[in-house]
Amino acid sequence: MLLAVRDLRVLIGGRHILHGVDLDVARHGVTALLGRNGAGKTTTVRGILGLVPRAGSVRLDGEETVALPTHAVVGRGIGYAPEDRGIFAGLTVAENLRLAERRGAGEPAYALVHELFPELKQRARQLAGTLSGGQQQMVAIGRTLLNTNRLVIADEPTKGLAPRVVTEVTQVLERAAEAVPVLLVEQNLAVVRRLAGRCVVLADGRTAHHGPAEALLGDAEAARRLLGVGHGPAAHASSPTAEAES
Numbered sequence: 001m002l003l004a005v006r007d008l009r010v011l012i013g014g015r016h017i018l019h020g021v022d023l024d025v026a027r028h029g030v031t032a033l034l035g036r037n038g039a040g041k042t043t044t045v046r047g048i049l050g051l052v053p054r055a056g057s058v059r060l061d062g063e064e065t066v067a068l069p070t071h072a073v074v075g076r077g078i079g080y081a082p083e084d085r086g087i088f089a090g091l092t093v094a095e096n097l098r099l100a101e102r103r104g105a106g107e108p109a110y111a112l113v114h115e116l117f118p119e120l121k122q123r124a125r126q127l128a129g130t131l132s133g134g135q136q137q138m139v140a141i142g143r144t145l146l147n148t149n150r151l152v153i154a155d156e157p158t159k160g161l162a163p164r165v166v167t168e169v170t171q172v173l174e175r176a177a178e179a180v181p182v183l184l185v186e187q188n189l190a191v192v193r194r195l196a197g198r199c200v201v202l203a204d205g206r207t208a209h210h211g212p213a214e215a216l217l218g219d220a221e222a223a224r225r226l227l228g229v230g231h232g233p234a235a236h237a238s239s240p241t242a243e244a245e246s
């Protein structure tokens, strides 16, 4: 396993948000992190990165990272595209990318980022705050691919995007995952179906299920119970969040 999370617990403001998350990320491809709203997906990601106080075990390539500060965790080779995209609105696209360059993470891979997202090259001098939601997401993902990472974590990269842009972002994630394993938080099950080999489902701050993504998505009863989606075709449909581009 590339990443092995065991009994991850997070306590914020006296409230237990995570009670024991177990999660494995394979060395290849996309592992999806699923669960209903509020199940603890984002907190799990933030726990892995050390952005919230946590206990338990988080091993990256066999090395324990749970006691490390965030910069040290990231420095071991984790790229992170947060849910809010973390874009500096008042800086240009080029400046946003440059800020993501990490020392010691190899030569920044601008050629790859510009190949995957030609628009980012064309819009290099545009203020990031004036980009569409989809373009901002491209900056957020582009930043994770700039450095040589062992793992990329993307938190709901298709949320709020128009269907056409969801397709575009999905294609890029698919290509990115050929180069680096991806842990993908995703509500859009069509995207999960397309990208993910395995999935982990959280419920109420715990791991409720893990296994092949195809098996879960093909089991209408399990998908309904674990994810709250309807029977049959509903498990194939885009989530309601994929309607309008922000």
Ligand SMILES: Nc1ncnc2c1ncn2[C@@H]1O[C@H](COP(=O)(O)OP(=O)(O)OP(=O)(O)O)[C@@H](O)[C@H]1O
Pocket (backbone or CB within 6 Å): 012, 013, 015, 017, 035, 036, 037, 038, 039, 040, 041, 042, 043, 044
């Ligand atoms: N900093 C915080 N302080 C207090 N409660 C929090 C904090 N962060 C998260 N929570 C709570 O913890 C629970 C899990 O939140 P989290 O954002 O991890 O869920 P999620 O599965 O990512 O949900 P969503 O799909 O809505 O993003 C929620 O009930 C949320 O309100």
